[in-house]
Amino acid sequence: MKHSEGQPITQPDGEGNPAEAQETAATETETAPKAGLTRARILGASCLAIAGTLALSAILFKDDNGVWLGEEIDPIIKAAPVIAVAADEEPLPPLVNEVDATFNRGDTMMAVMTRAGVDRVEAHKAIQAMTPLFNPREIKAGQKLSLILEDDPDTGEARLTRLKLKADKTRNIVVTPDGQDGFAGEAVDIPITTELVRSQGVIDSSLYAAAVENDVPLKVLADMINIFSFDVDFQREVQRDDSFQLMFERMADDQGNAVDHGDVLLAEMVLSGEKRRFYRYEDKNGFVDYYDEKGRSVRKALLKTPVDGARISSKYGKRKHPVLGYTKKHSGVDFAAPRGTPIYAAGDGVLEAAGRNGSYGIYIRIRHNDSYKTAYAHMSKLAKGMRKGKRVRQRQVIGYVGTTGRSTGPHLHFEVHKGGRKVNPLGVKLPTGKTLKGKALAAFQQERARIDGLYASLPGSAKVADATPDSQ
Ligand SMILES: [Zn+2]
Known part of the structure; x- marks a missing residue:
């Protein structure tokens, strides 16, 4: 309507x-x-x-x-x-x-x-x-x-x-x-009313186009991408006929104009026929996260991709070295991205190395836990405050893409170390984040039932007009 x-x-x-x-x-x-x-x-x-x-x-x-x-x-x-x-x-x-x-x-x-x-x-x-x-x-x-x-x-x-x-x-x-x-x-x-809006779309050319076509505000789209970024590689995994469903808050003024958008309460993506649905849940300590129907956090211990919008220019494994010319095992994945593109910490951890490191150029290595470390090479520079011993959070910017060390152009060389060995970052089965248990799980299940009920009460074919933020 x-x-x-x-x-x-x-x-x-x-x-x-x-x-x-x-x-x-x-x-x-x-x-x-x-x-x-x-x-x-x-x-x-x-x-x-x-x-x-x-x-x-x-x-x-x-x-x-x-x-x-x-x-x-x-x-x-x-x-x-x-x-x-x-x-x-x-x-x-x-x-x-x-x-x-x-x-x-x-x-x-x-x-x-x-x-x-x-x-x-x-x-x-x-x-x-x-x-x-x-x-x-x-x-x-x-x-x-x-x-x-x-x-x-x-x-x-x-x-x-x-x-x-x-x-x-x-x-x-x-x-x-x-x-x-x-x-x-x-x-x-101006009195502001908060409403719940349901949006859904099928991807034809791109997720962005599908979102725009279905009046999903860009802020909400960005939130959805954030929610799924642990699980989905948006550059490579999203295909034609994949789909999404969303329920989010919309703040409207007395003229019905959207003035802002609040939280995404429910986000679902169907990728190659596989459905993943996540619910917003705030725990008793006020920590907000998204969980699947079994109470498993969408957060993984490690991000799949530590840079946004990058193209994989070289995979893990044997290859001819672009500078030295001979065949050598490539110990990580290269993401081509413009110089200055922010690089995120793939997970929470402590910096084990931060600075110049020979052919790696400007380099950071993060120790995440007893078994996992990640390394980032050829940066143009470190983010402010990055030094050995510094504690970082997942998705915190640690440095910027560059071409320092032995490198032919701006890219991020990314390694995952498991139990002291370099493993394929794209193939590694990433450890999961937290899973709700006991009382927290019961509280989440109650919230999940409430969100599902609200979602079901909104017509599925809802197309929201005037969902674009007021240009003022
Ligand atoms: Zn590399």
């Missing part, structure tokens, strides 16, 4: 004959493209415009206590009164103009306000009232301003009665007359 902006409808109010009231509630719109303004003029008293917004059915809402309301999956009509004009007995009620403007590059607050018909002196006073809350010089192209102007029926002069500026994703600045020939400003928080 597509999220759609309802046409504003006018609705008669009070005792009057609805048919008559509708006739007088003439709505006239004119656009001034050069000025970038749209103007809706609403004539007459006793009219109330309602903007109806149809919310997605594939969404759950969090209540004030942070509890997901699983039942509320019916479409929800969000009704927002745009403008309400009080009933007025005068024969000539003021004309109310509501002007919405979007800032273009180079627009100043003064220019946009005067273009909208605000008197220069009034505009200056309103800007002064706004300035302590928002510096008008920091206005950016694309920011939105709405103004309400009332035309004095006698003099025909327009008077500013309300200014609303969307200062950022979470805050509006509202400026109104202070009753003493000036203006007062106020910052108003």
Whole structure:
């Protein structure tokens, strides 16, 4: 279902004959493209415009206590009164103009306000009232301003009665007359609703394309890649017809625009027919991780690939040495990557060597546990603070790709040592991370059932419109 902006409808109010009231509630719109303004003029008293917004059915809402309301999956009509004009007995009620403007590059607050018909002196006073809350010089192209102007029926002069500026994703600045020939400003928080969104896709050309096509925000895609990075080599293992499923939190403002994305609660990938599903679980110490249905952490003791986006340029095993020319056993895997690409620690551990090491060039070796070590060679430089004895965490940047030592071009030479022997990093069966047991496992299983329930309550075909973050 597509999220759609309802046409504003006018609705008669009070005792009057609805048919008559509708006739007088003439709505006239004119656009001034050069000025970038749209103007809706609403004539007459006793009219109330309602903007109806149809919310997605594939969404759950969090209540004030942070509890997901699983039942509320019916479409929800969000009704927002745009403008309400009080009933007025005068024969000539003021004309109310509501002007919405979007800032273009180079627009100043003064220019946009005067273009909208605000008197220069009034505009200056309103800007002064706004300035302590928002510096008008920091206005950016694309920011939105709405103004309400009332035309004095006698003099025909327009008077500013309300200014609303969307200062950022979470805050509006509202400026109104202070009753003493000036203006007062106020910052108003935009209410943010957290919703759950389900997305899924089948990979045709690339995971990225499938994610974009199915409205998965890039931040969520990055989280998913992170979750699976222990298990999946995204450069090599993801193929056409593989698929993914996700459930994640989406924070929306009062207009239904996504302002941010929260946690991924469920992530599933089906690769070459093999399904892997992981659930977010926070343990009693507040440590968040993703676990499979048996409570096994997605984290492995070692990462499969210690650089992002790299191509394997040379595998482990016998090969003709590119510099020396003779056949020699290659003791690791080479990942070709641009100079300066960050290199991650494949696992938690302690640096056993850090610095120049002959033909290895700038080199690091990490001792992970009694049996495993990893080594990284030909770096352009070490990351800040890397020295022998330093403790590092998995995925911490330890250095950068280079071509120091005996090397023909920028690449990472990566070795895995098991029990003192160099083994094939691509073939080694990596030790697993932690597995939940006892009470922790029971708590996880409860959380997993809850997540599965929420997931099942969202329609599978849900396509989320407006999921792209607001450009402001
Ligand atoms: Zn190598």
